[in-house]
Each structure stands twice: as C-alpha cells, then as structure tokens.
Amino acid sequence: MAGKSGLRRDSKHRVLRRGESIRANGKYQFKYHIGGKPHFVYSWRLEPTDPLPVGKKPCLSLRELEKQIGYDLDNRLDPLGKNITVNELVERYLKTKVGMRPNTLANYNFVRNILKNEPFGSQKISKIKTSDAKLFLIKMQQEDGRGHSTIKTVRGVLRPAFQMAVGDDVLMKNPFQFELAGVVVNDAVTREAVTKDQMRKFLKFIHDDVVYCKYYEVIYILFHTGMRISEFCGLTMKDIDLEKRTININHQLQRTSKREYVIEPTKTNAGTRVIPMTNEVTEMFRAIIEDRPDYKVEKVVDGYTGFLFRNATCSHALGTQIQSYGQQV
Template sequence: MTTSHAKLFLIKLQQDGRHYSTVKTVRGVLRPAFQMAVDDDVLVKNPFGFELAGVVVNDSVTREAITKDQMRKFLKFIHDDNVYCKYYEVVYILFHTGMRISEFCGLTLRDIDLENKVINIDHQLQRTSDMRLVIESTKTNAGTRKLPMTEDVAQCFRAIIEDREEPEYERVIEGYAGFLFTDKNGYPEVAMHWEHRFNHMVKRYNDIYRVQMPNITPHVCRHTYCSNMAKSGMNPKTLQYLMGHSDIGVTLNTYTHLGLEDATDELRRMKDLENARKELEKNREEKPVSQKMFRAI
C-alpha cells in the first residue's frame, strides 16, 4: 500500500458518510499497525504517516467551553460510573487547572509538590508522526510556569499517586521518568489515550441521558477552566499566567466570548457588593459609641 492509497481510503470513508472523528480513529489504529511493519522491515515507509488535516475535512463541531452545569453533571456521571470512575481525578484536574493535555501527560512524580500545593510545568510529552515519544519544551516561555493547587486538586493528585502501579520496566524519555500514567509496557500515555477516553465517556453519557452532552475533549476542559475564571472576575494578567498564554490577546479573547447572561450576573454581583457596603456603613453609623471610664492616676 502506498501513501496515495491510504489517503484515498480515508477520503472514501468520509465520502461514504463517516464523521471526521471516525476517520481519525481509523487512522489512529492503522498508523501504529503499519509502523510495526516498518520497524520489522516489512515496509519501507508508513503509508499512514501523513497529517490528517490536509487530507479530509474536519467537519466536527467542538465547543470551546461547556457550562458550569454541564461540567458538574459530566463530573458526577464519571464519578458514579462503574467503568469510568477510575478517570474521575484526571478529568477533575483538567477542568480545574486548565493544563494542556500534553503538559499533563508529561507530568512526573517530581513535578507534583503536594506539600506546597504546586504543579511544576516546564515540559510536555508528545508523540511524533513516526510514533516516537519525545519531550518538548512548553509551547512558549510563558508556558513554563508553576500552578497553585486547590485542596480538591491536591486530593486528586494524591489519589492518582497512591493508585499508581510501579511499572515493571521504568521507561526513561529523554531523561524524564516517573510519569503518572503508563501503558502495559511501561511507556507513558499520551494525549491520544485521553482523547479516546473522553470520546467514550461522552458517548456513554449520551447513551444514558436524554439531554445530550456536547463534544468534550481535554482541550474543551482547558477552555472551560479559562472561561470560568474569566466569568469569576479574575484579573486577565493572572489568568494569562495560569493558562500559559504568551499573548494577552489570546486570554482577553475569552472575555469577549462572554454574553448577556454573564453581563447580567456581573452587574448583579456588583449590585450585591454595593448593597453589602451600604449595609456595613449603616451598621457602623447606628452602633452606639461605648463610654469608657478612665481612672485618674
């Protein structure tokens, strides 16, 4: 099979009505299979070693963020599900830290400071088109950062570390070892593993509930965190640091996505603060001045 044959095969799948996500999954299965043939000298080149975006049209619709109510329902579903409950801590962390999935996959035990509740992010784990695992620096200088943890996030990391099984063979990737999640061969898991799990979790949710959940990916978790922080009134520069954005414009773009409901909530919040301030001043004015007795010396 040639690269042209492989491309035509995937194009035909989409023409036959298969969604982009399905075509992507098929390519995700075939590419490593053909890579094994290359590694065994059966083939000279992997026919599926090309970028999918330039071959088929991405017709999938991905929301940049989900609502707080949707996030709560999705987390509760995962927490209570007998199959997917083992992924609850990871999903919770992604929703409440805004980490890129490649940054999360690159985390090692030494990057998690539970005593000081700090996550050290200075690298990310990627898989190349020829299926090699590589350590890369963060996307920008701003991407190198230390994230503070809430107690809930810290508890999730504690659970992950406690449940982590020591691999029989500790794989070292460019000097890094002790990754949080590894496969049966001891290799660290990458973004693709979690993208597939999210896909299965959303499908399972939608099979059960009448009100459907939109497409949720690790990237959607990141944007949901950013959106929630913006709606809470967080300083844009602080949010820029937490997200690892080099350009403040990328962060500010989140604020431009706020709508009428968000504006109404913000005005209500400001009104409540003003009423609280007036009530406090009123109480101070009405409070009688206590008479103090001074003893002559």
C-alpha cells in the first residue's frame, strides 16, 4: 500500500524499494529486467530476520534474493542460467559435442544415466560448491562401489560442463577444478608388461596347443609389432606390403554397443604410422595371406574391404578370443 508520501509500504509500514511489491496472498515480489524482458522472484519474507509464515517452506528473504541478482548482474553473470540443474547442464554440454566416435558417445550416455539416478544430478548448479563436488565423487567410490575409472569418466564430463557454465557467464568458478588424486583412491590394477621369457613360453604353448595353434601367427605378430587388436582386426590386404616389408596403420575396426562394425581413425594422431616388419613377421603375414581363401564376396565396412581374415566379424571375434585367453594366462 502507498502512504501519504506516495511511498509503498508493507503491513509493518516498511518502505518498499523500487521493483518490490506485495501480492494479494501476502507474498513479496521483486521485478527486474534482463535484455528488456521482465523477470520475477518471490519470497514470504522481506528481510532475513522476518519470521516464516506457518506452513511455508524455508526460503531466502526477498532482500537476499535481490542481493544475489544484483551481484550476478554486476559481475555480468546470468542469474537465470544458475537455476538449471546439473543434469540440464550436462545435456546442454553434450549437445555441443558433435562428430563423436561411437565409443565416446557410449561413454557420454553412461555418465548421463548415472547422473539421472543420483540426487546430485537434480541440484541447481549455483548450489554446487567444491566440497559438494568432492563429496559426490567420494560417495560414488565409498558408498556406491564405483571404480576409479568410472569416477574419472564421470568427472571427465562434469568438469568441462561446469567450465562451459563459467565461460557462459553463469558461474564465477568451476567446482570440479581440482586434482582427482587427492579426493578418491586409485584402486585400478597396474598392468605389468610380460618379460621376454614369458613371451617365449606363451608363444611355445600356443604353437604346441591343438586348439590355439591356429592363432600362432597372429599372436606372434601382435607381440612383435605392438599393434592394438582393433588395428590388427582392421587390416586389409592393401595395408600389407610384403615386398617393402611394411604395415600401414591408418584406421581400426571397432564394434558399437549395437554390435555394428565401424571403421574409425587410429586412437591418436601418433597411432597413424607405418610399421617395418622383421623377416619373421613378414613370414607370419605371408602364411596368413597364403591360407586366406579367394572369396567371391568380401565383407565391406565403411568402404573398407579385403580384410585379412574372412570378414570383419571373424576378425573381431579372433581378437576377442586372443584377449580372453591372454587374461587367463
């Protein structure tokens, strides 16, 4: 209501500032503009010291909300963007990622599904402090039993997502900008390279075994070239030059979550390379090529054909068997 001086006052005769008013139900309202468009915030209390009406949920006072809005506008932050949840921020961030490889997309979907089932994902990004971010990752490990690699993957999405919010002038600080090592325990198993003696024993067993002997040339090549199995499975006849004794590695064969085969670039730029072959490796490839039938119909995957083995499926299955056996030994 307005007094004799023309100033609007509340029921306690306190002068209401510009933009402040009281609705019919007794709720305080503050009106402000962004880009010429009006926006509103509401509260049941004008000052922080005002008692909360019976039956109403706890909330910041109108003057506290005004202070937050003024701070955001003074620092050129977007007060509206701060109201989005962690899940909404992640969705917005993932929309900026285009041209992703199938495996990368699968990892993003994995993180998306984890956050959808976590109360953390429903929180407003403006409420997330660095300690909240750390406690969330600790909970994932200690209470949920998530492994270090999973936690690293989740944080690998959350950190750039929150950094995007900083870049968009929504937040002042990224709560995930900390070293992971000081927060969660790295319980990942350290891999140890086999010794030359172990390699010789392994190859001898493969050579003499009635089941695995058919894979001897393949395993010998993998040991002596350092190729990834996905690179080996993607090899075509054109990639092998027995005269120059070279292997051209510029792609790999992968299988998506939908069990579809795709050709992808090498894992890193350094992965695109030409590998020289020793005499022994050359002979192993020669034996494989000589045993390869002349098929009337070749398997084609993303324009690649003439795979070293019968088709992409057989090639990938071979790699899977080698991996499985290697883990057992």
